[in-house]
Amino acid sequence: MMLIVHHLHSFILETLITPSELSSAIQFLTETGQRSTDHGQEFVILSGILGISALIDSIHNAKPPGATEGAVIGPFFSEDTRDVGSNGDSLGSIASEGKGFYMYVHGRVTDTQGNPIAGAIIDTWETDGTGLYDNQYEEAERDGPECRGRLRSDEEGKYAFRGVVPVSYPIYVDGTAGKLLERLGRHPFRPAHLHLQVEAPGYETLITQLYFKDDVYVTSDVIFDVKSSLVSDLKPITDPSLSAKRGFVDPNKVHMELERDLVLATPGEGEAARKKFQEELTRLATKGIGA
Numbered sequence: 001m002m003l004i005v006h007h008l009h010s011f012i013l014e015t016l017i018t019p020s021e022l023s024s025a026i027q028f029l030t031e032t033g034q035r036s037t038d039h040g041q042e043f044v045i046l047s048g049i050l051g052i053s054a055l056i057d058s059i060h061n062a063k064p065p066g067a068t069e070g071a072v073i074g075p076f077f078s079e080d081t082r083d084v085g086s087n088g089d090s091l092g093s094i095a096s097e098g099k100g101f102y103m104y105v106h107g108r109v110t111d112t113q114g115n116p117i118a119g120a121i122i123d124t125w126e127t128d129g130t131g132l133y134d135n136q137y138e139e140a141e142r143d144g145p146e147c148r149g150r151l152r153s154d155e156e157g158k159y160a161f162r163g164v165v166p167v168s169y170p171i172y173v174d175g176t177a178g179k180l181l182e183r184l185g186r187h188p189f190r191p192a193h194l195h196l197q198v199e200a201p202g203y204e205t206l207i208t209q210l211y212f213k214d215d216v217y218v219t220s221d222v223i224f225d226v227k228s229s230l231v232s233d234l235k236p237i238t239d240p241s242l243s244a245k246r247g248f249v250d251p252n253k254v255h256m257e258l259e260r261d262l263v264l265a266t267p268g269e270g271e272a273a274r275k276k277f278q279e280e281l282t283r284l285a286t287k288g289i290g291a
Contacts, residue, residue, distance in 0.1 A: 116157025
């Protein structure tokens with residue numbers, strides 16, 4: 001806490017904050033607190049748009065070379081999910097028909113040496129084609145879990161599932177965070193992304209998000225959470241026979257393919273990566289870079 005006070009004093013001395021500006025800051029924080037309830041945390045949104053959440057996640061979840069980088073988990077994870085099977089060539093779907101543009105996701109779960117990890121539990125969730133998660137709908141509008149599912153990798157580490165292409169969406173902007181974005185001339189959008197959480201005995205849990213190269217917001221995520229290594233290409237598949245094999249209801253429709261391996265780190269590898277990254281940050285801070 002004393003370090004925070006020290007930096008606040010340095011900021012005040014550098015910018016010569018006026019009494020009226022201090023009053024405005026206090027009013028802003030007061031309103032932010034008043035809007036933080038059990039149903040929504042305005043401070044969490046504020047932390048996101050200032051890049052604080054993503055920065056802290058990056059510091060404490062640094063990965064070794066070759067491992068899939070992480071991302072914040074976000075507010076829409078739920079244990080209420082679909083079981084879409086454990087076969088690496090699974091025809092299971094996390095989304096009902098009509099929820100969006102067809103997408104097929106597949107790849108392998110491996111360690112950093114390329115060895116397959118069998119039986120890894122993969123949770124995945126995404127928006128539907130309207131940009132909403134299933135738990136944003138009223139209960140009366142829901143018919144069980146939608147656009148989310150749980151599966152396992154097979155003996156060769158392979159996994160596959162059907163879903164829909166997620167879309168970009170605006171974060172909640174009716175509170176103080178929205179006012180700040182407007183004042184800064186920033187947009188409120190998150191780029192389209194697919195959430196993944198991967199667990200396997202002997203490995204650190206991976207929480208990440210996969211993004212798409214052609215998304216208009218992929219270089220300006222409102223919460224600063226896009227890492228270049230997590231940006232992938234979506235490949236259009238126009239072969240009806242392949243669409244039928246993959247289990248799509250209407251095989252004559254084009255579907256998009258996302259192929260992505262998920263590479264897990266051991267606790268030892270993860271700890272070494274975090275120590276190295278944090279030592280480098282300390283070195284830079286000591287030199288006054290980025291302070």
